[in-house]
Amino acid sequence: MLAAALLVGSALGVSHSTFAEPAKDAVAADVGTSKRLRLLTTQQYVNTIQYFFGADIKVDAKFAPLTRTDGVLMAGTSVAGVSDAQIETYQKIANIVSTQVVDARHRETLFPCKPLDDKTADNACATKFLTRVIDYLYFIPPPKEHYVKMVNEAGVAAKRLNDFYAGIQVVLESVLLNPDVLLVVESEEPDPRHPGHMRLDSYSQASRLSLFLWNAAPDPALRAVANRGDLFDSKKRARVVDSMLASPRLETGVRAFFDDMFGLEGTETLSKDATVYPYFLGGIAAEAREQTLRTVVDQLLKRDGDYRDLFTSRETFMSPTLGILYGVKALPGWRAYEFPPEAHRAGILTQASFLALNSHSTRSSATLRGKALRELILCQKVPPPPANVDFSAVENPDPKLKTARQRLDLHRQNPVCAGCHKITDPMGLALENFDGAGRYRTDEKGAPIDASGSLDGKAFTDVEGLGQALHDSPILPTCLVRRAFSYATAGVVPMSADPALAQFNKTFASEGYRLRPLLKAITLNDAFSKVIEPSAAPAAEKSASIPHPEKVASNP
Amino acid sequence: MKTQRSVLRKAWLGSAVIAGFGVAALGGASIAVGASETATAEHAAFPDVAPPDRTIAYAFTERMEAVYQAKDKDGKETREECANGLNESGAREQFAESFPQTDGKKWKLAESHVAREAEIWFPNTGPDKFPFKEVTGKLSYGLNLDGKVKASDFTSPDGKVQGIDNQFYRAVGCIASYREGSSQLLFYEEYLEGKQFNRNIVELTDVDSLQNDDDVTVTTYRGLDPLVKDAKGDFAANATQRVDAVFGKDFIQTFKGRIVNGVLTTAPGPDFVWANENHTDASTEFMRAARFELHLTPERMEGVIGGYLDVETGYRAMIKRYGTHQISYGKLAAGSLYKVLRRLADAYPDPVTGENTAISSALEVKGASVHLVHPDKKVADADTGTRPKQVAANSEQATIEKR
Numbered sequence: 001m002l003a004a005a006l007l008v009g010s011a012l013g014v015s016h017s018t019f020a021e022p023a024k025d026a027v028a029a030d031v032g033t034s035k036r037l038r039l040l041t042t043q044q045y046v047n048t049i050q051y052f053f054g055a056d057i058k059v060d061a062k063f064a065p066l067t068r069t070d071g072v073l074m075a076g077t078s079v080a081g082v083s084d085a086q087i088e089t090y091q092k093i094a095n096i097v098s099t100q101v102v103d104a105r106h107r108e109t110l111f112p113c114k115p116l117d118d119k120t121a122d123n124a125c126a127t128k129f130l131t132r133v134i135d136y137l138y139f140i141p142p143p144k145e146h147y148v149k150m151v152n153e154a155g156v157a158a159k160r161l162n163d164f165y166a167g168i169q170v171v172l173e174s175v176l177l178n179p180d181v182l183l184v185v186e187s188e189e190p191d192p193r194h195p196g197h198m199r200l201d202s203y204s205q206a207s208r209l210s211l212f213l214w215n216a217a218p219d220p221a222l223r224a225v226a227n228r229g230d231l232f233d234s235k236k237r238a239r240v241v242d243s244m245l246a247s248p249r250l251e252t253g254v255r256a257f258f259d260d261m262f263g264l265e266g267t268e269t270l271s272k273d274a275t276v277y278p279y280f281l282g283g284i285a286a287e288a289r290e291q292t293l294r295t296v297v298d299q300l301l302k303r304d305g306d307y308r309d310l311f312t313s314r315e316t317f318m319s320p321t322l323g324i325l326y327g328v329k330a331l332p333g334w335r336a337y338e339f340p341p342e343a344h345r346a347g348i349l350t351q352a353s354f355l356a357l358n359s360h361s362t363r364s365s366a367t368l369r370g371k372a373l374r375e376l377i378l379c380q381k382v383p384p385p386p387a388n389v390d391f392s393a394v395e396n397p398d399p400k401l402k403t404a405r406q407r408l409d410l411h412r413q414n415p416v417c418a419g420c421h422k423i424t425d426p427m428g429l430a431l432e433n434f435d436g437a438g439r440y441r442t443d444e445k446g447a448p449i450d451a452s453g454s455l456d457g458k459a460f461t462d463v464e465g466l467g468q469a470l471h472d473s474p475i476l477p478t479c480l481v482r483r484a485f486s487y488a489t490a491g492v493v494p495m496s497a498d499p500a501l502a503q504f505n506k507t508f509a510s511e512g513y514r515l516r517p518l519l520k521a522i523t524l525n526d527a528f529s530k531v532i533e534p535s536a537a538p539a540a541e542k543s544a545s546i547p548h549p550e551k552v553a554s555n556p
Numbered sequence: 557m558k559t560q561r562s563v564l565r566k567a568w569l570g571s572a573v574i575a576g577f578g579v580a581a582l583g584g585a586s587i588a589v590g591a592s593e594t595a596t597a598e599h600a601a602f603p604d605v606a607p608p609d610r611t612i613a614y615a616f617t618e619r620m621e622a623v624y625q626a627k628d629k630d631g632k633e634t635r636e637e638c639a640n641g642l643n644e645s646g647a648r649e650q651f652a653e654s655f656p657q658t659d660g661k662k663w664k665l666a667e668s669h670v671a672r673e674a675e676i677w678f679p680n681t682g683p684d685k686f687p688f689k690e691v692t693g694k695l696s697y698g699l700n701l702d703g704k705v706k707a708s709d710f711t712s713p714d715g716k717v718q719g720i721d722n723q724f725y726r727a728v729g730c731i732a733s734y735r736e737g738s739s740q741l742l743f744y745e746e747y748l749e750g751k752q753f754n755r756n757i758v759e760l761t762d763v764d765s766l767q768n769d770d771d772v773t774v775t776t777y778r779g780l781d782p783l784v785k786d787a788k789g790d791f792a793a794n795a796t797q798r799v800d801a802v803f804g805k806d807f808i809q810t811f812k813g814r815i816v817n818g819v820l821t822t823a824p825g826p827d828f829v830w831a832n833e834n835h836t837d838a839s840t841e842f843m844r845a846a847r848f849e850l851h852l853t854p855e856r857m858e859g860v861i862g863g864y865l866d867v868e869t870g871y872r873a874m875i876k877r878y879g880t881h882q883i884s885y886g887k888l889a890a891g892s893l894y895k896v897l898r899r900l901a902d903a904y905p906d907p908v909t910g911e912n913t914a915i916s917s918a919l920e921v922k923g924a925s926v927h928l929v930h931p932d933k934k935v936a937d938a939d940t941g942t943r944p945k946q947v948a949a950n951s952e953q954a955t956i957e958k959r
């Protein structure tokens with residue numbers, strides 16, 4: 001359980017030579033990010049607990065939602081607050097976890113020792129257990145007095161409660177509530193390679209690496225690496241990153257990143273009108289999310305494939321519930337599945353997660369889909385609709401207008417709306433062959449659907465054409481790079497990072513748009529670990545702007 | 557739960573007409589099977605194209621005995637079909653009458669309860685000391701199985717079909733258990749959905765059109781997967797079912813049919829074998845020379861299956877599924893029902909006794925389309941050992957063996 005995933009990763013033997021080495025001189029001296037004070041996300045907390053105590057420790061956690069910042073939820077972890085209600089949630093979870101850890105079923109395996117008398121305190125055994133726990137859970141090792149204090153408190157509680165394990169439970173609960181466990185407080189120190197500049201300290205770098213690549217706190221092996229200062233040695237650091245990229249835990253990290261980038265957290269609250277979409281079964285939104293994440297992991301990690309192929313590939317995974325929505329055979333469990341060409345399902349944009357998330361509860365939305373495509377996939381900013389926009393053409397349409405294209409054509413006659421709809425609709429209308437739940441259709445209210453459109457000047461006639469246009473768009477990979485860097489550093493990408501982004505883009509392209517080389521390039525770059533003052537790191541959002549003066553309606 | 561029952565019957569079963577589908581020999585009699593003359597609006601709504609791979613399958617989502625109940629224009633029961641009223645002498649009433657305790661008499665268990673159970677499990681065809689009320693009406697759902705119009709036959713409620721063979725209805729139509737609102741019917745859907753064994757499937761192959769095709773093959777199977785309900789609470793179409801080709805071979809039967817105006821009719825075929833499981837017991841039943849009349853859409857199937865129910869198998873399946881406790885609520889007395897089923901049996905005479913062993917009947921069914929997954933040939937061809945006796949290949953022999 002406590003085995004170091006680093007060692008597991010190394011054993012997989014991923015070839016280091018295939019990865020790009022860090023660009024030693026590509027970074028200007030002022031490249032870097034601010035040091036962060038970050039909240040652990042729900043899944044990071046769960047992963048951290050379960051990686052240490054075991055997957056059978058139930059952590060039914062649900063923290064407050066984060067604010068998506070410059071397109072990335074993870075960036076919201078460094079601007080979040082902690083309310084009283086959130087602290088109450090933390091305490092409840094800490095109690096539940098600590099109770100499980102010391103219960104009769106788990107203590108045999110989770111404790112490195114047995115008390116001489118389990119009816120009273122045993123400082124020696126408490127020290128062994130609590131030292132391991134604190135060493136693992138605290139992002140920065142506390143002073144030695146803290147260990148002594150915790151052991152003493154466990155002793156006092158054990159004597160009062162006449163139970164060694166009850167005493168440990170009380171202290172473990174307080175450990176799990178400690179800000180040094182729930183918050184990542186990044187620290188800086190002078191960077192001897194660049195005199196006059198600052199870098200994250202060893203523990204902070206380890207935390208960034210682990211939260212980025214594994215979506216969990218550093219494991220004991222990575223902490224040991226940090227303890228030795230190995231992360232400051234470029235060769236040793238590269239070996240550590242290679243090991244982390246080869247670890248099975250990378251899948252957890254990659255799932256979390258793409259879940260964030262594609263906005264899949266929206267599936268948790270997604271619902272459809274059952275009378276309109278009866279085939280949008282209970283639980284199907286979660287399965288749609290899982291389908292997309294499985295597709296991503298398969299393409300980018302298991303096949304080590306080209307990121308751009310995610311938008312054209314017909315290969316995915318299928319569950320029985322999704323089979324009903326897609327109208328295909330689906331055996332129990334998750335199975336690899338390839339859509340036939342006639343299904344017109346190619347790429348993740350044609351999966352239920354994207355289609356249903358970016359629709360209304362009773363109808364599809366070419367505008368929402370086009371907007372999501374622009375913002376999530378291409379990192380472009382679509383302005384909100386003006387306050388005085390008239391939505392009647394789409395919300396209460398003339399019944400003679402049967403298709404979304406017809407309704408939007410009318411809506412665009414309003415010049416206030418027209419400009420920005422030209423940005424979103426040509427892409428969104430290419431997805432109109434899929435209804436609001438994601439089921440394929442050839443007509444809307446009996447009228448045939450025209451799924452032609454264009455993306456930045458490239459015309460296509462159907463959704464496969466849209467996928468290919470995205471695949472070939474030079475913006476597509478650069479958006480991933482940008483999102484990955486923002487996610488990795490948990491903040492808005494500063495303009496000063498442009499040279500680093502350019503280097504990442506170059507590496508990504510030269511490595512065939514494979515994910516691992518990109519992740520390695522980011523984590524080995526000084527921009528990942530250097531600290532610059534906030535004044536040197538303007539929080540200007542650098543989403544690619546769409547040169548249009550008017551705002552776009554997000555509702556139709 | 558079954559409030560639609562009569563409405564559905566009017567919509568689906570009342571449209572049947574004799575269209576001279578085909579003729580088959582059955583004990584010297586010729587049989588005409590009906591097909592609907594007109595397409596419904598629903599059928600016209602979907603494109604007249606072949607289903608994928610020229611194949612479509614449906615899992616049964618509803619299955620019950622077709623029982624006609626006369627109603628007035630307000631939908632209220634008139635009970636015209638039961639001129640003598642409904643049966644009032646069920647299991648509890650018969651027990652109370654047989655073993656009165658009014659004079660303080662104490663009955664031994666063996667001479668009362670055990671004796672009654674023996675009457676249920678070892679029934680006979682002797683005279684019934686209790687009155688039994690059969691259907692007296694002339695209207696019924698079902699199919700004209702023998703192509704004849706006899707005095708004992710029924711006419712469809714809309715008057716379009718003569719010669720309907722459904723003596724099973726005559727036997728059970730005035731028993732509350734089989735009528736709307738009975739606890740037995742209330743449980744039908746629950747068991748069909750909730751019990752895995754009840755997964756009957758019908759697959760159509762060689763289908764060029766769901767609206768008109770003069771030659772399709774119909775095969776029945778048992779499926780392995782649960783039924784799925786959609787977000788509205790209806791059974792979802794497009795789910796996947798795996799064929800039970802290992803332990804479900806007895807359910808695999810093939811029929812030939814054709815589709816006219818969206819209605820599938822099959823020629824008299826082999827046994828239609830169906831799984832029947834309730835909260836405690838699983839059983840199989842079968843009707844002989846079965847034929848289907850099903851209205852089809854790409855997502856739904858609805859209609860009737862007619863044939864000759866094997867009395868012994870059907871009776872034993874019924875008493876296995878329902879204890880005296882359950883049937884008491886519907887005024888059903890098993891021993892009495894056995895006598896009347898045997899008396900009204902109208903086909904398949906026993907070669908030794910000459911007594912008929914099967915009774916004309918009809919099942920009302922509904923289904924949702926499913927994607928059927930057939931097993932590898934190696935699995936399908938595997939020898940799975942002895943078949944259950946009650947569903948032996950030669951059902952006539954099975955009937956004899958049980959006596």
